[in-house]
Amino acid sequence: MVKHIVFWNFTPGARGCTDEENYRAIKAGLEGLVGKIDGLVSAKVSLNFNPKGYTACLEAVFRDRAALEFYQSHPEHQKVRALVHEVICGRAVVDYEEPGPSQP
Numbered sequence: 142m143v144k145h146i147v148f149w150n151f152t153p154g155a156r157g158c159t160d161e162e163n164y165r166a167i168k169a170g171l172e173g174l175v176g177k178i179d180g181l182v183s184a185k186v187s188l189n190f191n192p193k194g195y196t197a198c199l200e201a202v203f204r205d206r207a208a209l210e211f212y213q214s215h216p217e218h219q220k221v222r223a224l225v226h227e228v229i230c231g232r233a234v235v236d237y238e239e240p241g242p243s244q245p
Contacts, residue, residue: 150231170221180208
């Protein structure tokens with residue numbers, strides 16, 4: 142399994158919306174990709190309550206690295222990605238593999 146974690150800072154007032162409204166649009170879009178993109182096992186978008194951190198984050202799980210690559214270029218993901226890039230002013234990402242049952 143591959144974990145894909147993304148943190149975003151939102152641009153205040155982006156798209157003429159509040160952070161909460163933009164968060165809900167991103168959440169619906171990204172979480173709605175589960176079942177539409179092969180290899181995307183789960184996706185969860187959360188809003189941060191800590192004022193010193195990023196605005197929101199995505200926690201996604203993929204079957205393997207190939208599935209993450211497929212997702213990145215998939216047309217349905219590209220549509221949601223366009224929305225995300227209208228809203229954000231900062232981003233950080235971490236991708237890592239979870240060890241399997243026989244791996245340390």
